[in-house]
Amino acid sequence: xxEVEQNSGPxxxxxxxxxxxxxxxxxxxxxxxxxxxxxxxxxPELIMSIYxxxxxxDGRFTAQLNKASQYVSLLIRDxxxxxxxxxxxxxxQAGTALIFGKGTTLSVSS
Amino acid sequence: xxxxxxxxxxLIKTRGQQVTLSCSPISGHRSVSWYQQxxxxxxxxxxxxxxxxxxxxxxxxxxxxxxQFSNSRSEMNVSTLELGDSALYLCASSLAAGVSGANVLTxxxxxxxxxx
Numbered sequence: 001x002x003e004v005e006q007n008s009g010p011x012x013x014x015x016x017x018x019x020x021x022x023x024x025x026x027x028x029x030x031x032x033x034x035x036x037x038x039x040x041x042x043x044p045e046l047i048m049s050i051y052x053x054x055x056x057x058d059g060r061f062t063a064q065l066n067k068a069s070q071y072v073s074l075l076i077r078d079x080x081x082x083x084x085x086x087x088x089x090x091x092x093q094a095g096t097a098l099i100f101g102k103g104t105t106l107s108v109s110s
Numbered sequence: 111x112x113x114x115x116x117x118x119x120x121l122i123k124t125r126g127q128q129v130t131l132s133c134s135p136i137s138g139h140r141s142v143s144w145y146q147q148x149x150x151x152x153x154x155x156x157x158x159x160x161x162x163x164x165x166x167x168x169x170x171x172x173x174x175x176x177x178q179f180s181n182s183r184s185e186m187n188v189s190t191l192e193l194g195d196s197a198l199y200l201c202a203s204s205l206a207a208g209v210s211g212a213n214v215l216t217x218x219x220x221x222x223x224x225x226x
Contacts (some may be wrong), residue, residue, distance in 0.1 A: 102152035
């Protein structure tokens with residue numbers, strides 16, 4: 001059973017702080033890693049994808065991947081109240097279904 | 111460019127009935143995946159279709175079925191509805207299945223099913 005684990009939260013950070021979201025996965029053959037954001041009552045939308053070990057930056061967002069530790073994280077710098085949402089980690093390998101974690105709820109207070 | 115379109119957006123059914131949900135993918139996307147989302151279980155994978163063939167299937171009972179048409183549109187059906195089937199059903203499309211980098215899912219707005 002392939003599993004993706006996330007701390008459900010809520011993770012509360014003040015505006016302007018760095019939010020750190022973590023995810024572990026069980027399938028060592030996983031090749032593709034994604035972070036989705038889901039606002040309440042909305043569908044998930046892609047924030048970042050990462051395929052290689054190391055860091056990938058996109059604006060205020062940085063995804064970090066460590067395949068040896070089976071660990072992927074998302075850092076949000078200068079957190080804004082508009083970042084308050086549930087963040088979903090998703091993992092798969094070629095030809096298999098994309099498996100999602102249950103998500104971490106982030107709350108950014110102004 | 112139109113996004114992923116799901117119909118109907120909301121529906122109410124009673125136990126024992128069946129329901130069919132429809133999904134039109136983004137133009138050019140050939141892979142369609144279906145997920146069930148509930149507060150307790152999160153996003154759970156139902157099935158994935160590519161070129162009218164089911165490529166992957168999740169751990170759901172046979173009451174859940176789907177299909178994909180030649181124009182990539184997809185439908186899923188749930189027969190003999192149970193109270194526990196109340197959920198948000200999300201469809202997502204991607205350019206291709208099994209190709210690294212082309213498997214990014216774009217989700218539709220979902221179909222919210224309530225079973226009474």
